[in-house]
Amino acid sequence: MKVFVFGGGGDVGEYILKKLAAENHEAVTVAETENRAEELRMMGAANVIVATDHKFVEAMKGCEAVIYVAGANPTAGENKNVLVDKDAVTSAMTEARKQGIERVIYLSPARMDESDESQQTGDKKIPEELIKLDTFTYTIVSASRGVDKPGKGVVSAGNFNREKNAEIPYEDVAAVLVESLSNEATYNKTFELAPGDTPIDEALQKIIKTR
Amino acid sequence: MGKITKYLPSAILGSSVAVPLAYIAYIYQKDDRQKQHAILRNFPLLGRVRYMTEKVGPELRQYLFAADNEGQPFSRIQYQDVVKAGKYNERLVGFGSNRNFAEEGFYIRNSLFPKLRTELKVDNSEKVKTYQYIIDHEGLMSRREHREEVLTDPYYLRDEDAVVLGEGYCRQPFRIKGQVGMSAMSYGALGQNAISALSKGLGVAGGTWMNTGEGGISDHHLAGDTDLIMQIGPGLFGVRTPGGEFSWEAFKEKAAMEQVKAFEIKLAQGAKTRGGHLEGQKVTEEIARIRLIEPGKTVNSPNRFTEYDSFEKLFDFIEELREAGGKPVGMKIVVGDVEGLEEMVQIMKDSGKGPDFISIDGGEGGTGATYQELADSVGLPIMTALPIVDELLRQYDVRDRVKLIASGKLITPDKIAIALSMGADLVNIARGFMISVGCIMAEVCHTNTCPVGVATTDPELQDGLVVGEKMYRVANYVMSLRAGLFNVAAAAGVESPTMLERKHLTHKDIQGRISSVGSMIHKIEQEERKEKDVEELPDKE
Numbered sequence: 001m002k003v004f005v006f007g008g009g010g011d012v013g014e015y016i017l018k019k020l021a022a023e024n025h026e027a028v029t030v031a032e033t034e035n036r037a038e039e040l041r042m043m044g045a046a047n048v049i050v051a052t053d054h055k056f057v058e059a060m061k062g063c064e065a066v067i068y069v070a071g072a073n074p075t076a077g078e079n080k081n082v083l084v085d086k087d088a089v090t091s092a093m094t095e096a097r098k099q100g101i102e103r104v105i106y107l108s109p110a111r112m113d114e115s116d117e118s119q120q121t122g123d124k125k126i127p128e129e130l131i132k133l134d135t136f137t138y139t140i141v142s143a144s145r146g147v148d149k150p151g152k153g154v155v156s157a158g159n160f161n162r163e164k165n166a167e168i169p170y171e172d173v174a175a176v177l178v179e180s181l182s183n184e185a186t187y188n189k190t191f192e193l194a195p196g197d198t199p200i201d202e203a204l205q206k207i208i209k210t211r
Numbered sequence: 212m213g214k215i216t217k218y219l220p221s222a223i224l225g226s227s228v229a230v231p232l233a234y235i236a237y238i239y240q241k242d243d244r245q246k247q248h249a250i251l252r253n254f255p256l257l258g259r260v261r262y263m264t265e266k267v268g269p270e271l272r273q274y275l276f277a278a279d280n281e282g283q284p285f286s287r288i289q290y291q292d293v294v295k296a297g298k299y300n301e302r303l304v305g306f307g308s309n310r311n312f313a314e315e316g317f318y319i320r321n322s323l324f325p326k327l328r329t330e331l332k333v334d335n336s337e338k339v340k341t342y343q344y345i346i347d348h349e350g351l352m353s354r355r356e357h358r359e360e361v362l363t364d365p366y367y368l369r370d371e372d373a374v375v376l377g378e379g380y381c382r383q384p385f386r387i388k389g390q391v392g393m394s395a396m397s398y399g400a401l402g403q404n405a406i407s408a409l410s411k412g413l414g415v416a417g418g419t420w421m422n423t424g425e426g427g428i429s430d431h432h433l434a435g436d437t438d439l440i441m442q443i444g445p446g447l448f449g450v451r452t453p454g455g456e457f458s459w460e461a462f463k464e465k466a467a468m469e470q471v472k473a474f475e476i477k478l479a480q481g482a483k484t485r486g487g488h489l490e491g492q493k494v495t496e497e498i499a500r501i502r503l504i505e506p507g508k509t510v511n512s513p514n515r516f517t518e519y520d521s522f523e524k525l526f527d528f529i530e531e532l533r534e535a536g537g538k539p540v541g542m543k544i545v546v547g548d549v550e551g552l553e554e555m556v557q558i559m560k561d562s563g564k565g566p567d568f569i570s571i572d573g574g575e576g577g578t579g580a581t582y583q584e585l586a587d588s589v590g591l592p593i594m595t596a597l598p599i600v601d602e603l604l605r606q607y608d609v610r611d612r613v614k615l616i617a618s619g620k621l622i623t624p625d626k627i628a629i630a631l632s633m634g635a636d637l638v639n640i641a642r643g644f645m646i647s648v649g650c651i652m653a654e655v656c657h658t659n660t661c662p663v664g665v666a667t668t669d670p671e672l673q674d675g676l677v678v679g680e681k682m683y684r685v686a687n688y689v690m691s692l693r694a695g696l697f698n699v700a701a702a703a704g705v706e707s708p709t710m711l712e713r714k715h716l717t718h719k720d721i722q723g724r725i726s727s728v729g730s731m732i733h734k735i736e737q738e739e740r741k742e743k744d745v746e747e748l749p750d751k752e
Contacts, residue, residue, distance in 0.1 A: 009329070035706060038369070043335035075581040147363045150340055171362075 001181065004060050004101075006092055007069030008040055008048075011146060012107060015174030016067055017043045018099045023178065028059050034037050057095060065103035067177055070127060089127035093134060104136040105177050112142040112192040113164050121153040132190070139186040143178065143193040151175060156196025158201040168195045175200050267438025273652075275672070279309050282619060284577065287468060290646060296691040297647040300343045300363060302624075313718045315554030317594065317629045317728070332369045332706040333697055334388065338362040341415060342683040366693035367418045372709045374636050376473055376614055377539030377567035385438070385472040385539050387637065389418030391627060391692045392709060393541070394618050394639035395442045395477070396575075397426025399489070399498055400656070401645070404418075404676040408648045409680065411435030412685025419689050422639065425477055425581065426514075427501040428465060435682070439470050444477040446512030450503035457518075461503060464657070466536030473538050473567070475530070476516075479545040479590070480572055490511075491661075493668070522555045525580045526564040533567070541568035541616070546596035547589065549735075553603055560607040570639060571596050573619025577642045578656075593619035594633060598713075598731040601634025606732070622625040622646070624695025631696070631708055632716040640692075648681045658690055662733075 002125040003020055007013045008029030011140050014131040021044025028047045031037035049055045064079025070089060096104065111125040119125055128140045144166040176193055180186040183204050198206070238255060245251060250258040261542050272282075278452025279288040288309050292583060295301050306551070310316075341363050347355040367388040370372070376385040393413060398406050408428065414435035422440045423432050443450055450465060452458045465471055489498075491509040499506035519525040525542075532540045546552060559565035573593025590596070597617050604610040617635035622643030630638055642650070649663045656715050661667040664676040696708040703715040717725045 032329040033327070035332050038332075038335065039336055043332065148338075150360055150362055169362075 001064045001065060002026040002028065002046075003065045003067055003181065004063040005067045005069070005095070007107075008045060008177075009036060010069055011148065012069050012170045012173050012177075014040075015045055015151075015171045016069070017045045018043065019174050019178040020178075021046075025181070028054070028063060028074055030059075034156050055209065056092075057099075060095055060099050065105065065173075065181055066092070066101055067105045067107075067181075068092065069107045070109040071200070082194050086127050087167060087198070088132060093131060093136075099134065102135075102137050103181065104131055104134075105139045105180050106131055106141070107173065107177060108140060108142040108144055112144055112160065112194065113166065124164075128190070132169055139180045140190040141173075141175075141180070143173050144192070144195060146170045146173055152195075154195075154197050154199055155203050156194050156198055157191050157207055160192050160194055166194050168193065172200070176204070179204060220278055257393075265737045269654075273644070280311060283418070284575070285490060285622065285642070285646075285652065289622060290652060293646040293688065294703060297688040298344050298693055299346075300341075300361075300687045300692055302695055309419075310718045313721070315718070316666050318344050318633070318717050318719055319625070319628060319699055319703055319726075320715050320717050321702045325704055326566075326701040326706055330373060330698055330706060331701055333364075334367040334369050335364040336696055337365065339365045339415060339417070339686065341686050341690075343678075343687060351605065361454055363687070363690055365417060365690050366697055368707060368709060369391050369596065372707050372738070374709070376541070377533070381533050381539050382537035383472075383539075385440075387418065387419075387420060387438070389416075389689070389693050390631065390637050390696065391689055392420035392440075392637060392639055393422055393644050394641035395422040395424040396641055396644075397424030397477070397479075398429035398431050398501065399426045399493065399668065400424065401666055402661075402664060402668050402676070404673045404678050405430045405645070405648050405681075406431035407434040408676065408678045408681040409435075409685055410437050411682040412647075413437035414690065415682065416684035416689040418693070419470065422475065426498075427503070428468070428471065429497075429501050433470060436470065438472045439468075440473045440475050440541075441465055441471050442477050444512060445514065445516045446502075446510065448504070448512075453503070453505075458503070461533065463535055471538065472533060474540045475568075475570060476532075476540065476542045476566075477611065478515075478542055480543065480576065480578060495668075505507070522558045523562070524617055526558065526562060526566075529553060529566055530564055539567035540565045541570060541614075543570040543572060545572050545574065545590035546599060547574075547591055549599055549603075552600065554610060556603045556607045559604075559612070560611045565609065565613060568614040568616055568637075569600065570616040570618065571600055571635075572596075572639075573617070578621045593621070593630065597633045597635055598631060598728065602730060602732045624699060628696055628699040628711060629716060632711040633712070636709075643688065644685060647684045649676055 003025050005013060005016050005027050008017050008027065009031050013029070017027050017040060020095065026046040028049050029040060029046065030047050031048050032051055034050055037050050040048045047059060049059045068089065068177050093104070106128055108128055110119045123153070130141065140164060145168070147167045147169055149169045151169045153172070155168065155172050155176060157176065173193065179200050183201070185205050185207050187191050189207055235256065238259060248258065250261065273287070277287055278287050292302070305653055328537045339362065340360065342358050342360055344356050347357060368390070373386045373388045374390060376382045393409060410421055410432055411434055414437040415423050420438045420440050421432060422442055425442045425444030425446060425448055428439065428441055437642055447455070447457055450462045489510040491507050494504060494506055494508060494510065496506050504510050518527055520657050529540045559625055571593065574590035575592050597615065601610070601615060604613060612637040615634055616637040616639050617630040618639035618641070621630050621638050622640055645665055648665055650665045651663055653662050655661055656666040659667050661672060664673040667673060698713060700706065702709040703711060705711060705715070711730055716728050718728050719725050
């Protein structure tokens with residue numbers, strides 16, 4: 001499957017590119033500079049465009065799904081007073097719809113253990129509400145605090161009461177997002193992702209039951 | 212029972228006074244009879260105190276009285292920088308530098324438009340699994356910390372920036388995706404645990420190499436699947452016939468080993484421009500097998516390859532080695548005789564022969580054991596030696612045929628970056644790696660009593676060094692050095708530390724004036740001309 005990854009250069013993004021390549025998907029993503037683009041290709045991205053070249057539309061042609069890793073990127077967007085560039089998400093989604101892409105997987109910038117107040121700050125939650133209202137087959141994931149540790153391949157997915165201070169390896173978050181691509185149990189679901197002891201595919205199958 | 216409780220306090224009190232008094236009386240009397248120490252004959256008690264404080268002085272200074280920047284060969288703070296990089300993978304400092312900025316020294320010229328992180332030509336596409344410590348609580352008497360498995364960016368060079376030894380000259384060139392490696396340290400000088408930890412740690416970090424030292428390739432060097440550069444010293448250990456001649460069979464056997472990537476002929480070492488001496492009792496069965504010598508027999512190695520007394524002969528030998536082994540061959544030198552060096556470079560140009568790499572060891576380089584007179588005053592320090600060699604090679608148009616490896620107290624990224632700017636392609640580190648496997652700079656490497664089991668073959672002392680723990684500190688140290696190099700490169704405005712040049716460096720003197728470090732030889736010549744002019748001035752009388 002050809003997948004457009006927004007945020008492929010981030011902590012989780014790098015693992016998404018590797019995971020997609022390992023599972024014979026074709027990853028397309030965006031990098032800030034040519035040197036960085038080259039590095040992302042080394043990680044397994046099939047096509048990397050440089051942001052300043054403005055070739056998004058072309059690159060998105062033929063893609064069947066979008067994985068969007070939202071986050072505050074210090075080098076993107078002019079209005080730094082919002083933590084997530086809501087307009088960027090909106091325009092990306094508009095373009096995806098135009099290209100006939102139906103599948104969208106979105107990693108929320110709001111961590112699952114954040115307080116309500118913190119979740120509201122900077123309109124972090126707004127983009128995912130917009131995605132839900134759209135016509136996409138969506139999966140929205142809100143994860144625990146990510147860390148750069150080796151992935152375990154086991155997680156717990158569903159709804160939690162905001163387990164505090166839990167940490168989950170970026171590698172596992174990436175694996176869940178990629179696994180969700182064609183796992184129908186995650187279609188049109190919003191779920192939380194925390195460390196656990198269930199193998200990823202099993203954990204995703206369970207979501208259908210918990211909701 | 213009653214008697215014991217009654218007399219115990221006075222017995223303790225009595226003995227606590229009587230015993231020291233008896234001891235003092237004893238040594239007083241004993242000292243009076245000896246002829247060795249005048250001070251003890253005249254002032255036996257004070258003399259004893261003097262000897263005792265002299266003995267513990269280094270420890271007291273190191274732990275209590277020396278300021279952060281004091282202490283040689285490495286200051287307290289330099290030592291801590293290395294330890295922290297290995298243990299916590301941490302290079303941050305708080306509040307500011309401890310460097311004495313009034314002194315003269317080299318500085319990196321920072322660009323006003325440094326490179327962004329995303330503009331660097333780094334290869335972090337494969338992360339490395341390692342362990343690092345995290346402090347939970349730091350108290351006065353205790354520190355609570357735990358070790359965590361983490362994924363770290365290795366900071367490799369990109370494939371196109373990789374440094375290649377022997378490219379175009381030998382059948383199997385050695386490609387290295389990093390610029391920092393381990394300098395020659397033999398098994399025997401360092402114990403098996405230290406060598407194994409180093410080998411495994413370097414293997415984890417990748418993009419680096421391990422120089423075996425002249426003591427041959429031991430199983431401990433091979434323990435960690437890291438790339439090896441085998442050193443051949445005048446003793447020809449590991450590549451000799453029983454009679455002490457060079458053995459081509461043994462050499463070919465070593466060259467055929469997958470892990471061995473290059474050979475280095477050691478002409479000299481910074482601190483040790485002398486031959487080696489290996490006491491018979493240290494020649495165990497294992498050492499004998501590795502070095503191809505007889506067990507239990509004392510070996511004296513000459514301070515020069517007996518057969519090779521000219522560059523022509525040496526270069527022919529290098530050609531033969533390269534042909535027979537198919538792998539790059541380099542040589543390790545210490546710079547002092549600049550004219551001799553110029554002759555060498557001239558011969559390199561004329562004959563088209565020569566080494567694939569030259570390891571330049573500064574006079575400040577370390578060693579397990581040497582004589583003070585050689586350590587202190589023979590051979591130029593690296594920041595003088597390195598630019599001279601670099602410039603001579605350029606002057607004679609042979610610089611592209613040979614890679615330069617610099618060494619001599621280059622244990623932090625800034626020092627390494629300065630060496631790279633001065634013309635080095637790669638950097639060798641020995642003592643930095645010793646510190647990362649637990650060296651506390653007790654300076655007893657020559658006595659086999661190293662308290663942390665690094666520079667000793669004593670099995671009991673070595674027991675203190677846990678390979679599975681220390682190996683990750685070695686890996687973290689290398690990766691952190693490479694990260695630091697990219698940091699400096701970005702600040703200097705270049706995409707990779709391989710692009711650092713003389714123009715990125717400046718020298719500040721004690722009065723704050725700066726000068727370029729463009730040409731060292733040119734400066735020497737200018738000075739010589741000035742001196743000559745003064746000599747030739749006509750006498751006024």
